Amino acid sequence: MKDDLDRLEKELLEHPFDTERRRTYAKALMGAGRVAEAGKQFELLGEPLPAPPSDAAVPAASGLHLVPADAAASAEVEHETIGFDDIVGMEEVKKTVRLRIIEPFKNPGLFARFRKKRGGGVMLYGPPGCGKTMLARAVAHECNATFIGVGISEVLNMWIGESERLLSAFFERARAERPAVLFFDELDALAFSRSKARSEHSRTRVNEFLAQLDGMDADNDQLLVLGATNMPWDVDPAMKRPGRFDRQVFVPPPDASARAEMFRVKLFDIPTEALDFRRLAEASPNASGADIDGMIELAKEHVLDEILSGGTERPMRDADLLAAVRDTEPSTVEWLRTAENLVKYGSGGGQYKELAAFLRTVKF
């Protein structure tokens, strides 16, 4: 199994755009129990993470699951690219993204008259597991553009000595497929602040990235470069200058109505009593989509444990889910505390206005 995984990883390094190879690799990762890595690969493919094997107690680490669990379990089914309508909640973010990213693509004439270039870079930032990657895919779908995703495994491969060539190849491929969305997941890993980097190699990589973004030797018109990061403060400041990732969009944890909807969708085909989704949502403030996956898995384990020890089969109840919610610390809290340090004590509110406004409205 391990040898197969290594072989598939090497093949993917050689053929980063081969979706079939990526799908095979993702499934192999899933089979090996490396669910988080598999989740990233499936996100890049635009496919939901299949249900984990029944003996794997690892909660899914991907963002939102928007299809019922039985459909998600069928990895052979080709799924449509995710659009905005498939994303639960995030209404404000969707509105911002539509206005600032999608419309320039959809109305080229209008933007041409105003001599405004289409494309450029947008950085999506926010706590982990809140749907940044899914949002990026939806942007590509809404723009009717080709989506090319660069995940952490590509970045890791770039670190073994061919970063400049691979980075350039990704940009070339995206330019050839215009209009295209080139999406860099975990942007901070690739564009780590040069003032913090400990090796010359990191600096060279950032310089190459900057040159590609600036389109020094090529035309980046109709090329939208999206980046997602949990740690925007680790991204090199030069990356955020005009013409690069100068537009930054905060992707917050889902609000109460979005959480209620997520519980509803994720429990769609699970045997349950009539559940009070609003109450569940209120009991799980700041929980991300990934956290809700974890909570549901925990509740399932509790119910199955009871059935297997007691002998009587019963559906899942509010109490099972509420107990799971109580036992789960939202993974966003640590991120929110760090972000609070930035805004409250570091005077970072000017640069991160949406984040500062959000922090004023939440308790954690």
Add this chain to the structure above:
Amino acid sequence: MAEVDEMNRCDELDILQRKVSACLDVDRHAEARELLRRAFEIDPDDPGTLALAIRFERRVENTERALEVGRRALAVAPHDYETRFLFALTLKDAGRYPEAERLLLQLIRDFPDDPDLIAYYGLLMFYALHVEKAEALGREALRLDAENTIGQLVANLSALSRGDANAASAALARALDDDPDSEVLLNQIGLVLVEQGRYAEALDVFQRLLRTSPNDEDYVDLVIRLRAMSHPLTWISRTAQRVGMVGMFAVYVACIVSIHQLNEHGYTRAAMWTAIAWILIVVWSWTGIQVMQRWVRARGVR
């Protein structure tokens, strides 16, 4: 066939090690941990992997574990430069200065022209409060490599500790010309500004550092303290700190004499109000900075 397998294994280990190194370079600790686990599965006794594991444990500030891995690494590769160097630094982290010194001296005997070794030895001496020796070692490291960051750090810390903030400031200004974004240098500049009593400017510097590392609670505490120190309401506390114990004692005596004199000449009310004001000032000078720190922590820095 066995040879081919061995070559593949070596290639894979090499790739994993390079990835771990890169992960550590950009603070991706979770990925580094997973890659290290995979590297150890291939060869649990590989000196390169063990050295990376020491780096990883030091980076996540797990000194005990770093020492444990370091001992294992030294047992496998007792003469490996990197292993010995990292183990010496881990001993320093653990506060075991004599053992760290012994190991660094052995390394310096083997590699006498290595500026890093000399600079780190200087830093160790600084921690052990041998400031003059630290300064000399810092100078020697800079003689071998004028841009050695640790050498500069030792030289500046030494200058600061003997109260020569101006010398440190001038050296830092020169270094900053070469590397204006360096966080290490900014950190030192902040320390120099604090030493010079320029709290508002130091606050700017540390806020800038906090913006790049908001998860660093040390920066948060420092920013809160500096905001409290630079607030106009803590002027009395700052003055009290500046004049020191002897100065404050002299002021106390002068005030008691004044109150006594006012009372003697029949200005009883004036003496009373002066006494009350004086008591309030004294109490505020003792507690003002702490009160302000709590205020700033609750409200934030604006």
